[in-house]
Amino acid sequence: MEKKAGNLELVYGRHAVKEALLTGRPLYKILVARGLGGNFFHELRNLAAGRNIPVQVLPAEALDRLTSRGAHQGCVAFVSPYRYAAIEDLVALAPRCLLVLAYITDPRNLGAILRTAAAVGVEGVVLPSRRAVGLTAEALKAAAGGAEHVKVARVTNLAAALRYLKEQGFWVLGAEADAPCTLWEARWNEPVAVVIGGEDKGLGKVIRRECDVLVRIPTTAQMPCLNASVAAAIVLYEVMRRRLMKGNHEGDSAD
Structure with a gap:
Protein backbone atom coordinates (compact mmCIF):
# COMPACT_ATOMS: atom_id res chain seq x y z
CA MET A 1 0.00 0.00 0.00
CA GLU A 2 2.75 2.45 0.94
CA LYS A 3 4.68 1.83 -2.27
CA LYS A 4 1.59 2.45 -4.40
CA ALA A 5 0.30 5.45 -2.47
CA GLY A 6 1.88 7.98 -4.80
CA ASN A 7 0.10 6.46 -7.79
CA LEU A 8 -3.35 6.31 -6.22
CA GLU A 9 -6.22 8.77 -6.33
CA LEU A 10 -8.97 9.57 -3.89
CA VAL A 11 -12.66 9.02 -4.41
CA TYR A 12 -14.94 10.26 -1.66
CA GLY A 13 -18.64 10.56 -0.96
CA ARG A 14 -21.09 7.71 -0.47
CA HIS A 15 -22.42 7.41 -4.01
CA ALA A 16 -19.00 7.78 -5.63
CA VAL A 17 -17.37 5.11 -3.45
CA LYS A 18 -20.30 2.70 -3.78
CA GLU A 19 -20.42 2.99 -7.57
CA ALA A 20 -16.67 2.46 -7.80
CA LEU A 21 -17.18 -0.76 -5.85
CA LEU A 22 -20.14 -1.91 -7.93
CA THR A 23 -18.55 -1.23 -11.31
CA GLY A 24 -15.31 -3.02 -10.51
CA ARG A 25 -12.89 -0.10 -10.52
CA PRO A 26 -9.65 -1.17 -8.78
CA LEU A 27 -9.81 -0.08 -5.13
CA TYR A 28 -7.01 -0.59 -2.63
CA LYS A 29 -8.53 0.57 0.64
CA ILE A 30 -11.67 2.21 2.00
CA LEU A 31 -11.62 4.56 4.96
CA VAL A 32 -14.75 4.98 7.07
CA ALA A 33 -15.33 7.61 9.75
CA ARG A 34 -15.57 6.20 13.27
CA GLY A 35 -19.05 6.01 14.78
CA LEU A 36 -20.99 5.82 11.52
CA GLY A 37 -23.35 2.91 10.97
CA GLY A 38 -26.66 2.21 9.32
CA ASN A 39 -27.68 0.33 6.19
CA PHE A 40 -25.34 2.17 3.85
CA PHE A 41 -22.16 1.41 5.76
CA HIS A 42 -23.28 -2.18 6.36
CA GLU A 43 -23.76 -2.59 2.60
CA LEU A 44 -20.45 -0.85 1.90
CA ARG A 45 -18.56 -3.26 4.15
CA ASN A 46 -20.26 -6.25 2.54
CA LEU A 47 -19.39 -5.04 -0.95
CA ALA A 48 -15.79 -4.42 0.10
CA ALA A 49 -15.55 -7.87 1.71
CA GLY A 50 -16.83 -9.44 -1.50
CA ARG A 51 -13.92 -7.88 -3.37
CA ASN A 52 -11.36 -8.43 -0.59
CA ILE A 53 -10.87 -4.71 -0.13
CA PRO A 54 -9.78 -3.67 3.38
CA VAL A 55 -11.93 -1.18 5.29
CA GLN A 56 -10.20 0.96 7.92
CA VAL A 57 -12.05 2.98 10.57
CA LEU A 58 -10.55 6.40 11.37
CA PRO A 59 -11.67 9.56 13.17
CA ALA A 60 -13.71 11.86 10.96
CA GLU A 61 -10.99 14.51 11.38
CA ALA A 62 -8.53 12.27 9.54
CA LEU A 63 -10.88 12.08 6.55
CA ASP A 64 -11.34 15.85 6.73
CA ARG A 65 -7.58 16.34 6.41
CA LEU A 66 -7.25 13.78 3.65
CA THR A 67 -9.94 15.41 1.52
CA SER A 68 -9.07 19.02 2.46
CA ARG A 69 -12.39 19.14 4.30
CA GLY A 70 -14.32 17.93 1.26
CA ALA A 71 -17.85 16.59 1.72
CA HIS A 72 -16.70 12.99 2.13
CA GLN A 73 -19.88 11.86 3.95
CA GLY A 74 -17.83 9.52 6.11
CA CYS A 75 -16.15 7.40 3.44
CA VAL A 76 -13.04 7.71 1.29
CA ALA A 77 -11.48 5.20 -1.11
CA PHE A 78 -7.98 4.88 -2.52
CA VAL A 79 -8.40 3.91 -6.18
CA SER A 80 -6.20 3.39 -9.20
CA PRO A 81 -5.92 6.47 -11.44
CA TYR A 82 -8.82 6.93 -13.83
CA ARG A 83 -8.05 5.36 -17.20
CA TYR A 84 -9.28 7.69 -19.90
CA ALA A 85 -10.54 6.14 -23.11
CA ALA A 86 -9.41 7.13 -26.60
Whole structure:
Protein backbone atom coordinates (compact mmCIF):
# COMPACT_ATOMS: atom_id res chain seq x y z
CA MET A 1 0.00 0.00 0.00
CA GLU A 2 2.75 2.45 0.94
CA LYS A 3 4.68 1.83 -2.27
CA LYS A 4 1.59 2.45 -4.40
CA ALA A 5 0.30 5.45 -2.47
CA GLY A 6 1.88 7.98 -4.80
CA ASN A 7 0.10 6.46 -7.79
CA LEU A 8 -3.35 6.31 -6.22
CA GLU A 9 -6.22 8.77 -6.33
CA LEU A 10 -8.97 9.57 -3.89
CA VAL A 11 -12.66 9.02 -4.41
CA TYR A 12 -14.94 10.26 -1.66
CA GLY A 13 -18.64 10.56 -0.96
CA ARG A 14 -21.09 7.71 -0.47
CA HIS A 15 -22.42 7.41 -4.01
CA ALA A 16 -19.00 7.78 -5.63
CA VAL A 17 -17.37 5.11 -3.45
CA LYS A 18 -20.30 2.70 -3.78
CA GLU A 19 -20.42 2.99 -7.57
CA ALA A 20 -16.67 2.46 -7.80
CA LEU A 21 -17.18 -0.76 -5.85
CA LEU A 22 -20.14 -1.91 -7.93
CA THR A 23 -18.55 -1.23 -11.31
CA GLY A 24 -15.31 -3.02 -10.51
CA ARG A 25 -12.89 -0.10 -10.52
CA PRO A 26 -9.65 -1.17 -8.78
CA LEU A 27 -9.81 -0.08 -5.13
CA TYR A 28 -7.01 -0.59 -2.63
CA LYS A 29 -8.53 0.57 0.64
CA ILE A 30 -11.67 2.21 2.00
CA LEU A 31 -11.62 4.56 4.96
CA VAL A 32 -14.75 4.98 7.07
CA ALA A 33 -15.33 7.61 9.75
CA ARG A 34 -15.57 6.20 13.27
CA GLY A 35 -19.05 6.01 14.78
CA LEU A 36 -20.99 5.82 11.52
CA GLY A 37 -23.35 2.91 10.97
CA GLY A 38 -26.66 2.21 9.32
CA ASN A 39 -27.68 0.33 6.19
CA PHE A 40 -25.34 2.17 3.85
CA PHE A 41 -22.16 1.41 5.76
CA HIS A 42 -23.28 -2.18 6.36
CA GLU A 43 -23.76 -2.59 2.60
CA LEU A 44 -20.45 -0.85 1.90
CA ARG A 45 -18.56 -3.26 4.15
CA ASN A 46 -20.26 -6.25 2.54
CA LEU A 47 -19.39 -5.04 -0.95
CA ALA A 48 -15.79 -4.42 0.10
CA ALA A 49 -15.55 -7.87 1.71
CA GLY A 50 -16.83 -9.44 -1.50
CA ARG A 51 -13.92 -7.88 -3.37
CA ASN A 52 -11.36 -8.43 -0.59
CA ILE A 53 -10.87 -4.71 -0.13
CA PRO A 54 -9.78 -3.67 3.38
CA VAL A 55 -11.93 -1.18 5.29
CA GLN A 56 -10.20 0.96 7.92
CA VAL A 57 -12.05 2.98 10.57
CA LEU A 58 -10.55 6.40 11.37
CA PRO A 59 -11.67 9.56 13.17
CA ALA A 60 -13.71 11.86 10.96
CA GLU A 61 -10.99 14.51 11.38
CA ALA A 62 -8.53 12.27 9.54
CA LEU A 63 -10.88 12.08 6.55
CA ASP A 64 -11.34 15.85 6.73
CA ARG A 65 -7.58 16.34 6.41
CA LEU A 66 -7.25 13.78 3.65
CA THR A 67 -9.94 15.41 1.52
CA SER A 68 -9.07 19.02 2.46
CA ARG A 69 -12.39 19.14 4.30
CA GLY A 70 -14.32 17.93 1.26
CA ALA A 71 -17.85 16.59 1.72
CA HIS A 72 -16.70 12.99 2.13
CA GLN A 73 -19.88 11.86 3.95
CA GLY A 74 -17.83 9.52 6.11
CA CYS A 75 -16.15 7.40 3.44
CA VAL A 76 -13.04 7.71 1.29
CA ALA A 77 -11.48 5.20 -1.11
CA PHE A 78 -7.98 4.88 -2.52
CA VAL A 79 -8.40 3.91 -6.18
CA SER A 80 -6.20 3.39 -9.20
CA PRO A 81 -5.92 6.47 -11.44
CA TYR A 82 -8.82 6.93 -13.83
CA ARG A 83 -8.05 5.36 -17.20
CA TYR A 84 -9.28 7.69 -19.90
CA ALA A 85 -10.54 6.14 -23.11
CA ALA A 86 -9.41 7.13 -26.60
CA ILE A 87 -11.94 8.94 -28.75
CA GLU A 88 -11.82 5.96 -31.12
CA ASP A 89 -13.04 3.80 -28.24
CA LEU A 90 -16.09 6.01 -27.86
CA VAL A 91 -16.92 5.81 -31.57
CA ALA A 92 -16.52 2.03 -31.45
CA LEU A 93 -19.47 1.92 -29.03
CA ALA A 94 -21.73 3.00 -31.94
CA PRO A 95 -23.21 5.72 -29.71
CA ARG A 96 -26.30 7.76 -30.49
CA CYS A 97 -25.05 10.69 -28.40
CA LEU A 98 -21.65 11.86 -27.27
CA LEU A 99 -20.98 14.91 -25.11
CA VAL A 100 -18.03 17.19 -25.81
CA LEU A 101 -17.04 19.68 -23.10
CA ALA A 102 -15.05 22.71 -24.19
CA TYR A 103 -12.90 24.00 -21.37
CA ILE A 104 -14.94 23.29 -18.25
CA THR A 105 -12.71 24.40 -15.38
CA ASP A 106 -14.96 23.91 -12.34
CA PRO A 107 -14.77 20.30 -11.05
CA ARG A 108 -18.25 20.53 -9.53
CA ASN A 109 -19.68 21.58 -12.87
CA LEU A 110 -17.91 18.69 -14.55
CA GLY A 111 -19.23 16.25 -11.96
CA ALA A 112 -22.80 17.53 -12.29
CA ILE A 113 -22.59 17.23 -16.08
CA LEU A 114 -21.32 13.65 -15.87
CA ARG A 115 -24.17 12.77 -13.52
CA THR A 116 -26.70 14.10 -16.03
CA ALA A 117 -24.90 12.40 -18.93
CA ALA A 118 -25.22 9.04 -17.19
CA ALA A 119 -28.88 9.70 -16.38
CA VAL A 120 -29.87 10.37 -19.99
CA GLY A 121 -27.82 7.57 -21.53
CA VAL A 122 -24.92 9.49 -23.08
CA GLU A 123 -22.42 6.82 -24.09
CA GLY A 124 -19.24 8.89 -23.90
CA VAL A 125 -17.77 12.27 -22.96
CA VAL A 126 -14.83 14.05 -24.57
CA LEU A 127 -12.65 16.47 -22.58
CA PRO A 128 -9.67 18.56 -23.69
CA SER A 129 -6.44 17.68 -21.92
CA ARG A 130 -5.46 21.33 -21.48
CA ARG A 131 -7.21 24.36 -19.95
CA ALA A 132 -9.90 22.12 -18.50
CA VAL A 133 -10.44 20.12 -15.33
CA GLY A 134 -10.13 16.34 -15.37
CA LEU A 135 -11.75 13.68 -13.21
CA THR A 136 -10.50 14.93 -9.87
CA ALA A 137 -11.82 13.70 -6.53
CA GLU A 138 -14.08 16.75 -6.29
CA ALA A 139 -15.48 16.12 -9.77
CA LEU A 140 -16.11 12.46 -8.95
CA LYS A 141 -17.86 13.42 -5.73
CA ALA A 142 -20.17 15.80 -7.61
CA ALA A 143 -20.84 13.11 -10.23
CA ALA A 144 -22.29 10.89 -7.45
CA GLY A 145 -21.21 7.73 -9.25
CA GLY A 146 -22.14 8.93 -12.74
CA ALA A 147 -18.54 8.89 -13.93
CA GLU A 148 -18.42 5.13 -13.44
CA HIS A 149 -21.16 4.68 -16.08
CA VAL A 150 -19.88 6.94 -18.85
CA LYS A 151 -16.63 6.47 -20.76
CA VAL A 152 -14.52 9.62 -20.76
CA ALA A 153 -11.84 10.45 -23.33
CA ARG A 154 -9.27 13.23 -23.26
CA VAL A 155 -7.93 14.78 -26.45
CA THR A 156 -5.15 17.26 -27.12
CA ASN A 157 -6.98 19.09 -29.93
CA LEU A 158 -10.72 19.53 -29.47
CA ALA A 159 -11.32 20.99 -32.93
CA ALA A 160 -9.55 18.04 -34.57
CA ALA A 161 -11.63 15.68 -32.43
CA LEU A 162 -14.84 17.30 -33.71
CA ARG A 163 -13.65 16.98 -37.30
CA TYR A 164 -12.95 13.31 -36.65
CA LEU A 165 -16.45 12.80 -35.24
CA LYS A 166 -17.99 14.46 -38.31
CA GLU A 167 -15.98 12.12 -40.52
CA GLN A 168 -17.51 9.25 -38.54
CA GLY A 169 -21.02 10.50 -39.32
CA PHE A 170 -21.80 12.61 -36.23
CA TRP A 171 -23.77 15.82 -36.29
CA VAL A 172 -22.05 18.40 -34.09
CA LEU A 173 -24.53 20.45 -32.09
CA GLY A 174 -23.08 23.40 -30.19
CA ALA A 175 -24.84 25.40 -27.47
CA GLU A 176 -24.10 29.13 -27.57
CA ALA A 177 -25.96 32.06 -26.04
CA ASP A 178 -26.05 34.11 -29.26
CA ALA A 179 -26.88 31.27 -31.66
CA PRO A 180 -29.32 32.16 -34.48
CA CYS A 181 -31.98 29.59 -33.55
CA THR A 182 -33.33 28.14 -30.33
CA LEU A 183 -32.85 24.58 -29.14
CA TRP A 184 -36.54 23.91 -29.82
CA GLU A 185 -36.34 25.10 -33.45
CA ALA A 186 -33.09 23.40 -34.47
CA ARG A 187 -32.90 20.18 -36.44
CA TRP A 188 -30.25 17.51 -36.23
CA ASN A 189 -29.79 13.80 -36.82
CA GLU A 190 -28.23 11.06 -34.74
CA PRO A 191 -25.57 10.20 -33.96
CA VAL A 192 -25.03 13.62 -32.43
CA ALA A 193 -22.12 15.16 -30.55
CA VAL A 194 -23.38 17.85 -28.16
CA VAL A 195 -20.80 20.55 -27.42
CA ILE A 196 -21.05 22.63 -24.24
CA GLY A 197 -18.72 25.58 -23.70
CA GLY A 198 -16.73 26.69 -20.70
CA GLU A 199 -18.04 28.80 -17.84
CA ASP A 200 -16.31 31.99 -18.98
CA LYS A 201 -15.79 32.02 -22.75
CA GLY A 202 -18.35 29.62 -24.14
CA LEU A 203 -17.34 27.61 -27.18
CA GLY A 204 -14.82 30.03 -28.65
CA LYS A 205 -14.39 30.86 -32.35
CA VAL A 206 -12.48 27.73 -33.34
CA ILE A 207 -15.00 25.32 -31.82
CA ARG A 208 -17.96 27.30 -33.17
CA ARG A 209 -16.64 26.84 -36.71
CA GLU A 210 -16.65 23.07 -36.29
CA CYS A 211 -20.32 22.90 -35.27
CA ASP A 212 -22.91 21.84 -37.84
CA VAL A 213 -25.65 23.66 -35.95
CA LEU A 214 -25.56 26.21 -33.13
CA VAL A 215 -28.48 26.57 -30.73
CA ARG A 216 -29.37 28.86 -27.88
CA ILE A 217 -31.46 28.13 -24.82
CA PRO A 218 -34.15 30.81 -24.43
CA THR A 219 -33.68 32.90 -21.29
CA THR A 220 -35.00 36.18 -19.92
CA ALA A 221 -33.10 39.45 -20.18
CA GLN A 222 -32.64 39.44 -16.40
CA MET A 223 -30.61 36.20 -16.53
CA PRO A 224 -29.18 35.74 -20.05
CA CYS A 225 -26.55 33.12 -19.17
CA LEU A 226 -26.81 29.66 -17.65
CA ASN A 227 -24.37 27.59 -15.65
CA ALA A 228 -22.61 25.06 -17.90
CA SER A 229 -24.05 22.06 -16.07
CA VAL A 230 -27.58 23.48 -16.33
CA ALA A 231 -27.14 24.19 -20.05
CA ALA A 232 -25.81 20.67 -20.62
CA ALA A 233 -28.79 19.15 -18.80
CA ILE A 234 -31.33 21.13 -20.86
CA VAL A 235 -29.72 20.22 -24.19
CA LEU A 236 -29.19 16.56 -23.32
CA TYR A 237 -32.76 16.10 -22.14
CA GLU A 238 -34.03 17.66 -25.37
CA VAL A 239 -31.89 15.20 -27.33
CA MET A 240 -33.36 12.34 -25.30
CA ARG A 241 -36.91 13.70 -25.63
CA ARG A 242 -36.67 13.81 -29.42
CA ARG A 243 -35.24 10.29 -29.53
CA LEU A 244 -38.09 8.97 -27.41
CA MET A 245 -40.69 10.82 -29.49
CA LYS A 246 -39.20 9.43 -32.67
CA GLY A 247 -39.24 5.93 -31.22
CA ASN A 248 -42.89 6.31 -30.22
CA HIS A 249 -43.89 7.51 -33.70
CA GLU A 250 -42.03 4.64 -35.35
CA GLY A 251 -43.83 2.23 -33.01
CA ASP A 252 -47.19 3.76 -33.98
CA SER A 253 -46.35 3.41 -37.68
CA ALA A 254 -45.48 -0.25 -37.20
CA ASP A 255 -48.93 -0.87 -35.68
